[in-house]
Amino acid sequence: MKLKHIIAIVPFVLFSCNNGNLLNDEGSGESISNSPNFELQNKKSQEIIKQIDEKQHTLKTKLKKTKGKNADNLYLEYSKLLNSLIKELETNEYNSLSIYNKWENEIAPDSIQKKMELYDKLQIKIIENNDGSYNLKYRPGFYYDMFKYKASKDLREYLKLATLQRKKPIVVDGLINEDWSEISNRLIIWENFIKNNPNSAYKEDAKGKYLELIQLYLFGNKNERSYSIDTKKIEPLTEQEYMNFVKKYGKTTTGIITKNFLDFFYTNDKNFSSEEFHKKITEYTNQEIEKEMKKF
Template sequence: MRKFFIVITSVILLSSCKQTENKNIPQKKETKKDSTKVEDSSQTAQVSSDLLEQFSKNKNEVILKLKSISAEEANTLYEKYFEENSALLQQIAGKESGILDKFYNEDEADKKAVKLLGEKLSKHKLQFWEIGEGYVEIEPLHDFYYTIFKDYVTGDYKDYLHLKSEENKTLYSADAGLVISFKDLGDRVISWENFMTKYPDSKLIASVKEEYKNYQMDYLVGQDNTPTAERATDENYIYPENIQEFNRFMKKYPKSPTVPLINLFMENFKSESIFDLLRAEQDKL
C-alpha cells in the first residue's frame, strides 16, 4: 500500500513538473500571429497586382474598341474610361497606402519597397505623383490619355487632351502655393482662352471654363503661400515681380479677356471684397 502511495505521489509530482515546464515554454500563438501578418501583406500585394493587371487590361480593351467606333463615340468612351480609371487608381492607391505613407522614409527597407512599387507601376504606365505635405498619389504618365485617344477623338477633344498632357508634366500647386511660375500660369490662361475661342460649342466648354476661372484667379491673386500682393500690413502693395508679369501679359496679349481683370485687381487689390469683385467680372465672360 505504501509503495502504491509512493507511485501515485510520484506521478502527481511528475505531472505537476511537466505542467510547470509547459508554462515556461514560449507559446506558438505569437508565431502564428506573425505568420498571419505576413499572409495579410502577401494577400494585399496580390490584390494590388490584380488591380494593376486590370488597369492594363482595360487600356488594351479601350484601344481595341477605338478602332471600330466614330469620333463622337470615342469622345464618350474617353469620358467613361477616365472616370473608371480614376476610381480604379484610388483602389490601387488604397491597397498600396502602406508603402505610399512611407514614401519619404529613410529606412532602407522602406526605400526598397518604394523602389519596387515604382518599378511595378512603370510597367503599367503609372507613376508616383507627389502632391505636397507628405502626400503621394498614383497617376498615369502625363500623356497617357493623349497617346491613346489622339487619333480617334474629335478636334476639340484632341486639343484638350494635348493641353492637359502638357500641364501634367509638372505639379501645379502644393502646400497652399503655386509650384509653376506666374508667367507659366499666365500662358496657361491664354491656352485655355484660345481653346474656348476655337471650340465655343464643345461639350468640354463648361468644365474648361471652370478650370480656366480658377487659373485666372490664381494668376491675379495667387495662393496662400504664393500671393501676388502684400496685404497683411498697413503698407499694402503688389509685389514688383507680379507687376512686371502683369505688364508682360497685357503687352503680349492686349485682347485677352483677362486684361480687364488685371486692371481691376491692380486698382482694387487693397479692397477686402477683391475676390467678389473679380468673380463678378469673371461671370460676365
C-alpha cells in the same frame, strides 16, 4: 522608428511578376492578370490591378478599330472607369502610400520595388502633393499619347493642354515654379480652347483649370503672394507683368479680369486697413471672375 519596424507593421502589396509578361506601353504582350506568377498579399489590390490591366487592354484593342467621335466616346467611357479604379487602388494602398517617402533616400524593400515596377508597366505614377501626401495617377500624357491620332480635334487639343499642365506644373512643392508671364500664357491658351470649343464635352473641366490659374495669377498662393497684404503693394515684377498683359490682351476675358483687378486695387488700397483691403479685393475679384466666366 527604424525602417525595418515600419515595414513590419504595414500590410504592403507584394508583387512577384515576370517582367516579360507585363503589359508594355504599346499594349502588346501577355496581360498581367494572366501571368501565372502574379500574386499579391493584398487581395483587394490584386483584383483592382487585374481590372486596370484588363480595361487598358480592352481600350487599346477597341481604339485600333475606331476614330473621331467614336474614339472620343471611348475616352469618356474608359477614362472615367480607369480613373475610378486608380482612385480605388489609391484608397486601398493608403498605408503604403502614406509612408512612401520613407524610402526616398534609402533602398526600398523588395516588395516596394516590385510594386513600383508594376505601376510603371501600367503607366501609373506616385505623385507627391504639396502637403506631403501621395496619390496615384496615370503618367502625364498617358491618354494623349493613346488618343492623339484617333480622337477628334477637340479632344486632341484638350488632352494636349492637360498634358502640358501636368508635365510642367506651375506650382511645385507649394512654390510657384514659373514666371508670372507663364501663368498668363497658360490662361490665354485655356481661354482660347474654351471659346473655340463652346460645345466641347471637356469645357467644364477646362473652365476648372482656367479658374485655378486665374486665381493663382491674381492672388498667388500662401507661399508666394502677388501682393503684400501688410503693405498693400503689388510685387514690382508681377505688377509689370499685369500691365504688359493688359496692354497686349486687354480685350480678352483674362485681360478684362486683370484690368478690373488693377483698377480696384489702385482705387481702394488707401481706403481700408490691410486685412479689410485683402478681404474686399478678394471678394470683388472673385465676383468679377465669376461674372466674366459666365460669358464663356
